[in-house]
Each structure stands twice: as structure tokens, then as C-alpha cells.
Amino acid sequence: MNKTLRQRFWLKVDKSGDCWLWTGARDDKGYGKFRISSNPDHFTQAHRFAYSLKSPLSPTETLDHLCGEESCVRRGHLEKVSRRVNTLREWKERRNEKRNSI
């Protein structure tokens, strides 16, 4: 892995709290966006990048934020789940939000 890329990544992370928050650009879902090459359109999600520094991550695997903070890139707050499980969880969450707002 390119060392300067890794250094550039951590410069944009705020580790002052329990969650390590991405301070750079975000995508429309609130996830951190990290540019991984000189191509300005070549972005990856910041939390995926952080996770893949330590463990392999295939494109079909998704990461669930156990802390619920989309911009968090702390590895201990991320759980690798299949896309199916993640969708189910999001659906459950949305249902709970609905119930709480009544």
C-alpha cells in the first residue's frame, strides 16, 4: 500500500473522540469520500479504506457502522456484513424510527 496515500488519509481523520470522524468530503449518504488516485473521480468510501488497511475487503462485502455514525472510520466500530444483512438492518432501523416518531 502506498504510504503517502495512507498518511494523506489519516490527516483527514479527527481522532479526538470515541468515534474517529472523517473531516473531508462526504457523499450524499453522509459517508466519507477519499480520493485514492490522481484521477479526481476516483473515490472510495473513507470507512472502507480504513478497514481495508488492515483486512481484505471484497467489493461485495459491506461495512456496518455499529456506532451509527456514518463518517466514523474507526475499525472497531465497523462490522463486515453481507449486503443482504446490511439492507435488512437498515430496513429495521427505518421501521424503528417510524415507530418512535408516532
Ligand SMILES: [Zn+2]
Ligand atoms: Zn464510531
